[in-house]
Amino acid sequence: MSHAPHAGRIPLRLPSASATFAIAIAGYLGVNLSPYMITALEASIGVDFITAGWIVTGVLLATAIVGLSVAPLCAGRSRLSVARGGLLLGVLAFGAAALVPSPAVIIAGLLVGGAGAGGAVAASGAAFAAFINPDRVAGFNGLANRAIITVVLAVLPVLGLAPINVFGALALFSLIGLVLSGWLPQVPVGNPQAAALPMPSGTPAHRSADRRVTIAGFTLLVVFALWAVTEDSLWAMGGVLGESQAGVTPEGLGLALSGATAGGLIGSVLLMIVGDKLGRAVPLAVLMLLGSALKIATGFATDPTVFIVLFIAWNTVYAVAFMYFVAVSAALSADGRWSGPLLAVYLVGSSLTPIIGAALLAWLGNHGFTIFLGVSSMLLAVPTVAVAVLATRLYRAPSVTAPVESPDVLAK
Numbered sequence: 001m002s003h004a005p006h007a008g009r010i011p012l013r014l015p016s017a018s019a020t021f022a023i024a025i026a027g028y029l030g031v032n033l034s035p036y037m038i039t040a041l042e043a044s045i046g047v048d049f050i051t052a053g054w055i056v057t058g059v060l061l062a063t064a065i066v067g068l069s070v071a072p073l074c075a076g077r078s079r080l081s082v083a084r085g086g087l088l089l090g091v092l093a094f095g096a097a098a099l100v101p102s103p104a105v106i107i108a109g110l111l112v113g114g115a116g117a118g119g120a121v122a123a124s125g126a127a128f129a130a131f132i133n134p135d136r137v138a139g140f141n142g143l144a145n146r147a148i149i150t151v152v153l154a155v156l157p158v159l160g161l162a163p164i165n166v167f168g169a170l171a172l173f174s175l176i177g178l179v180l181s182g183w184l185p186q187v188p189v190g191n192p193q194a195a196a197l198p199m200p201s202g203t204p205a206h207r208s209a210d211r212r213v214t215i216a217g218f219t220l221l222v223v224f225a226l227w228a229v230t231e232d233s234l235w236a237m238g239g240v241l242g243e244s245q246a247g248v249t250p251e252g253l254g255l256a257l258s259g260a261t262a263g264g265l266i267g268s269v270l271l272m273i274v275g276d277k278l279g280r281a282v283p284l285a286v287l288m289l290l291g292s293a294l295k296i297a298t299g300f301a302t303d304p305t306v307f308i309v310l311f312i313a314w315n316t317v318y319a320v321a322f323m324y325f326v327a328v329s330a331a332l333s334a335d336g337r338w339s340g341p342l343l344a345v346y347l348v349g350s351s352l353t354p355i356i357g358a359a360l361l362a363w364l365g366n367h368g369f370t371i372f373l374g375v376s377s378m379l380l381a382v383p384t385v386a387v388a389v390l391a392t393r394l395y396r397a398p399s400v401t402a403p404v405e406s407p408d409v410l411a412k
Contacts, residue, residue, distance in 0.1 A: 066118025067344025086119020126336025263316030299370025
């Protein structure tokens with residue numbers, strides 16, 4: 001039996017990292033391109049903004065539902081099949097939406113492609129758990145994701161927000177993930193839970209530990225979905241809040257969004273450097289409480305510059321906290337049992353935030369809206385920290401398993 005704290009996990013190498021990050025980007029690209037998708041739908045099939053928004057919400061919900069449904073398969077030997085099936089579906093469906101100028105084909109293609117993206121989200125999320133030091137891996141993924149998305153968001157408007165460009169980008173990234181999928185890390189050989197539960201199976205101690213992990217895992221998923229609502233509601237209503245309260249212009253809002261992306265890049269680099277040296281519970285607690293305070297502060301900022309600075313600071317903290325959530329879920333189990341559904345769970349909350357955020361803002365007003373979001377985040381920090389403490393202990397527990405990077409490695 002190995003007593004290394006990371007036994008059963010593999011080091012981050014270029015092939016496995018490229019596959020995992022590319023598939024994760026392909027799965028989440030629809031979230032990042034949702035404003036462009038709405039514009040492309042309005043122009044291509046002649047629907048209004050609200051109808052286009054509901055279609056995009058349906059696409060994101062399809063990704064979330066399928067991702068949650070197939071996540072258990074990604075904690076087993078079917079991870080690669082799920083990834084390839086979802087990515088192939090994305091290539092074909094998004095490709096059809098990009099190339100066929102028919103409203104029925106475009107809508108169906110987006111919904112089916114969104115479902116395919118769910119497989120990519122679940123498979124890549126599960127693969128994060130295969131690596132040593134999931135904190136640093138989450139930082140690398142955040143850096144790769146934000147860097148590439150920043151370029152895509154900048155290039156697409158220049159090319160034009162037509163279906164061939166917007167939906168074609170979704171198909172292209174699905175194809176890239178499909179090409180690289182052979183290097184996707186697989187689950188450890190043998191009992192997939194051995195890395196987290198080192199005691200002999202069937203004993204009372206083993207069953208008790210398994211129950212703790214299960215409760216912690218489900219708690220983390222529920223908390224993450226609720227946290228997504230508190231975070232993305234502010235993101236979705238940022239323009240409305242900034243304009244009505246601080247007189248933020250469209251140019252100022254663009255600066256805030258760009259600065260928020262840059263802040264996420266900086267946060268990713270910092271997490272790559274720090275890794276798990278500071279643990280997970282304390283940094284996550286500090287980040288969630290600081291994020292809560294910044295959310296509340298935005299509701300009281302009346303100067304446009306102050307609002308923009310607070311918005312950028314809040315989103316930077318949010319980005320790092322998001323990566324720590326991923327690291328905690330990956331540390332809970334080396335087979336990706338909890339990191340697999342985590343990203344899909346976030347989409348459940350995120351996809352509904354334009355509706356929820358608008359309703360909360362209209363009901364509570366600017367001050368009440370941000371106070372509600374901030375206090376909710378503070379309360380969610382309590383169970384999150386408890387799960388982070390358990391995840392760190394399990395990650396440092398002895399292990400008996402060895403990982404497999406891909407079926408090609410087995411063949412060798």
